[in-house]
Amino acid sequence: MFNMLNRTEIPNLGKAAPLELREPECLTLANGMEVYVIDIDEVAVTRVDLVLRAGSVHQDKKLVADTVSSLLREGTKTLNSSQLAEKLDYHGAFFDVNVTKDTTALTLYTLTKHLPDLLPVMGEMLRDAVFPEEELNIHLERRRQEFLVNIEKVRYKASLEFNQLVFGKNTAYGQVPEALDFDRLNRADLLDFYKEYYVPEKSYCILSGTVDESVKSLVESHFGSGWQQGNRMEQTRLNYSTVDPLKAQFVEKKGSMQSAIRVGRQMVGKLHPDYNRFILLNTILGGYFGSRLMSNLREDKGFTYGVSSFVANYRHSGYFSIATEVNAEHTRAALDEIDKEIRRLRENRVGDEELGLVKNYIYGTFLRNFDGPFALAERFRAVRDFGLGFDFYRKSLEEILTTNATDLIETADKYLQADDLYQLVVGEMGEGVVNSNK
Amino acid sequence: MVKYDKFILKNGLTVLVHYDRNTPMTAMNLIYKVGSRDEHPDKTGFAHLFEHLMFGGSLNIPKFDEPLQKAGGENNAFTNSDFTDYYLTIPTNNLETAFWLESDRMLSLAFTQKSLEVQRQVVIEEFKQNYLNQPYGDVYLLLKPLAYKKHPYRWNTIGKEVGHIRNAGMADVKAFYEKYYRPDNAILSIAGKVTTKQIEALAVKWFGPIPAGKQQPNTYTSEPEQAGERKLTVERPVPQNAIYLAWHMPPRTDRRFYHYDLISDILSNGNSSRLYQTLVKKERLFSDINAFVTGDLDNGLFIVSGKLINGTTSPEATDAIQKQLDLMAKEMVQEDELQKVKNKIESNLIFSKISVLNKALNLGYYEMLGDAARLNSEIENYRKVSSRQIREEAAQLFTQKKRNTLFYRAKKNN
Structure with missing residues (x-):
């Protein structure tokens, strides 16, 4: 029996089954925003993604999109920074923001049972963030320090430089921050961006994990009926890229x-x-x-x-x-x-x-x-x-x-x-x- | 609840199986109970270098990765002070390929000179990339020997110095393999749409013929009680001063581990935590601050690390942190605050049960700690910790005469 074991050949490989994916169910809220539902309720946890067409290409000053997203958790009309932090932490939830060139995504991970406490908070961040001056200063100082550390790393430096090289300096896709940009931002820049781009138009939501009817109705009341259409710019004001002859x-x-x-x-x-x-x-x-x-x-x-x-x-x-x-x-x-x-x-x-x-x-x-x-x-x-x-x-x-x-x-x-x-x-x-x- | 079955092969290999009907992928995790604490003080970094060599070909298979990729699989590995972990995911209908591959490299490596030479170079580049050519990269290369004087935790897993890796020879490689890479020193865990019967048959077929080891378990020089405060200041070309405080704490398997883990969460888990709210937001002394436990199998460290805002001096920074720690030793934590950090741990544990890979990793890890069942009962160990215990443990731990301080000073550029 010992000798029958063939250790030199790969065992027979199974046949590749075709990829089976069901398109998510799509709902439309009162304000016209689409919500996609991926309901797999194996574990009682839910993830909520809210994706806004509010990327760095839309900003008039560098770092605006990123700073706006970070300050959402630093104060709304009814909750200040530490109250917001307390609320998220007490429920063992995770709240992330992720800004790309084209979008801002807000993501909440939580045990499903805490959604009634947390979705209202996310709704407030979306509609009623107040961007306190003091919090902005603390944030920018920390980010500037972080940036100064990162720029010492050849890998980080290269990723910025390469982006600029491929798309062209100061184009929508080629813009990269430098240390001085952290001193140039002010509260008014944030408010302008927030007002213009944090709107239901061109935004969408994905609900995944355990998603029952009560979750859907929570989403309707906090991201739907309560959130009004705005009047956003269609395009960025910059060119997306230029072509540099120097390779x-x-x-x-x-x-x-x-x-x-x-x-x-x-x-x-x-x-x-x-x-x-x-x-x-x-x-x-x-x-x-x-x-x-x-x-x-x-x-x-x-x-x-x-x-x-x-x-x-x-x-x-x-x-x-x-x-x-x-x-x-x-x-x-x-x-x-x-x-x-x-x-x-x-x-x-x-x-x-x-x-x-x-x-x-x-x-x-x-x-x-x-x-x-x-x-x-x-x-x-x-x-x-x-x-x-x-x-x-x-x-x-x-x-x-x-x-x-x-x-x-x-x-x-x-x-x-x-x-x-x-x-x-x-x-x-x-x-x-x-x-x-x- | 992660249900599982456990069996042990005649050669001593422990096998754990978890059934998950939801995914077409199966995860396989293999832990070898060997880490950098098992190294000779003059040959550090070896356990990790060895991990690299495990991909350089085994007795019957010239390259580990190629057939795995052909079977649609993906893998990686990591080494720490206590153990070495190899993990992979593969479409379930190709699972036997994973058994074939993992068992062959447990049976015997190819021990080629070329693989050793190249992987020495690769690891030296890894050393540079993550520890030397990186702002603050060498912090733990400095902090560990400050905190440990006798125990092998005094060197980092990557090694004390590049020279140790450069000098690693084939004889060392073979001896290390003979001693540690044996079935009775390993734990195999599988999670996927598989039955225990299937796995048992595969395990017996592929791992069964491998002989058990003849090793004695290692003993480690225990770290003597720290007699006085230790301080080290270094100057580096970094933009910002940084501080690292470290105290010795009990091993991962001690019940007090949970007290200290909760203390570290109260101090720094999340934006509502004490150090962040007080020292970053209110007093604005730090731009970044963290408290964490290392969770080692022998006595570990409780570490507080922070980056200083320009203008904060080293004594100010130390005092500000110490004041927060002393507060934990003086005043009872409010019930609400304790509940908050327990909730966070509970939610983390639940989130970790979503993917098959995490489940396989965790089953193996808790089995290594003594019993895989602890994966399911772990939350109870946290739930039963009281405010009083937190206060008592904090008073025990955070004394100045047992403190290790590394001050990392920014050298001004010319």
Whole structure:
């Protein structure tokens, strides 16, 4: 019996079942806002996401969107900062805000039984926040300190610089904060933004976990009838991006043991016919632990603790980026290897074995990503922002699984030409020659 | 309530199984009871380096990750002072692949020189990225040897210094493996749409043939009672002064652990907590402040850390924190405030039961602490703590003569 055990071959793999996702139920509140319901009541907890079309692209001054969202919990017409904190903490709830380029999302996680106490609080933050001057000062001082710490990290510095490089300075998508911006904000900026963008128009809500009729009626009274339509601006006042002819940038940080590297470009979004193929291409390159970049830069050469590549989606654009921190003395060599891996994708067909592996891996990722009500809520949000539903994922997976090596070489040829890629290094160049052009 | 079954193979491997009908994924968690406290003082960082080597190929499988990815799985691992944890999730119909992979690397590693060389480099980069090339990154490299003089907790899991990792040799690797990576030193936990019968068959088939170890359990030099206050000041190119205060506290399995955990929550869990409301919002001495317990298997640390607002001096900062701690030792915590932190713990415990991966991790963790059933009864340990106990424990712990203070001073740039 001992000998019958075959330890050298992978046991038979099961067949991939198709992805089964039910679209969430959609309700419309009195003020016209849509509410999506993902009711899986295994555990008596509920997550409430309220997503506003109020991102950093909508602000007239840097940091406004972010500061407004953070100050929601610092005072409303009936509750001050410490009362709000007390209320959330006493019920063991978690309240998060998350500001992206295009949206602000308020998220509440709580035991379902506490929703009658907490939804009114969230409703007040949404309609009746007061932005006390004193709280604003404390907040800005803390954030400024935090920023000064972060900017010392090559990784953080690189993410800001790269954003600016790819989308252009002071564009809607390319704007990044600097230390002085923390001194420029005032209370009036916040009130203006709050009044204009914290409105039901273009907002939506996702309820996930345990969601019964009483939860729905709470949502109607606190996010629906009580919350009036406003009069919001349709668009940002800035251009989304500009195109910079300079493709390479080096920001020196003397004494760095590691250099942060970014290589990438603006990229098409979820609605584009090439999107899913590019996602597959990206996974092969740097989208999972066994990716080509990881195998090369980490597992073969030991230049880095980790390297990855990813695609970020914005409403009117997006970008693709390779990101890593490497031993400073190998900065030049790491850049060369990255170039080499990109060229390989353009010039050589991906082998069947590798392609099969990556497709299986992506299939597993899809299953993992839809595991449980809260994960479903997150996945839903990622497509609803683009006017899509769960059906997008089903089609996306189907497209990825039917993409072949010829499609991939075409996609690489179209999107990964060396001349189209931006390159950024923050840190030290090591032995190599400092060169601001490739 | 997380229901589970438990059985032990003849070779000593403990197996826990939890059935969850809601997901197409199964989680597998494997704990080896070995951490950085088991290292030789001149060869620190080894347990963690070893964790990396576990991915560098085993007896019959050249690469761990490749077949796992092929089966749609994903995995990771972590090491701390007390144990090393390997976890993965995989579509349930491919679960046998996970058994095949995990059992082969428990049977024997490939021990290739190339893997050792590369992973030494990778870990050195990890060391730099997270501890050296990072503002405040070396805090625990400084604080631990300040607080511990004898016990192996005096070094960090990443290691005392890069040199120890650079010098790790193949003989060390083999000896470490022989001693610790044995079935009777491991706990396997599985959560997913699987039956105990299925898992038992798979466990016997794949892990059953692996021989048990011949090891004796390690004993650790206990840390002598601290005799006087210790202070260390360092200067670093960071934007802001920071302070770290540490006291020794009882092990994770001691009943007093729950008292101290609640004290740390009263002090700093959430925006309504005492340190945040008093020292950040009202007195505006700190921009950021935290209190937490390390929860180690041997005597751990109670740590308060804070970043100082410009203008706050080191004595002011220390006194302000000490005053809040002394208050805990003098006045009884109000019933409401105690209830608040208990509620938060209860809600955390409930949230942790949503994903299969968390459930598998937690079952293994509590089994390592002594009994997986504690995952379900843990909340009771917190519920029964009284205001009086909190006051008494605070009075015991926060004395100045047993305090360790690290002051991390910002060096002004030229």
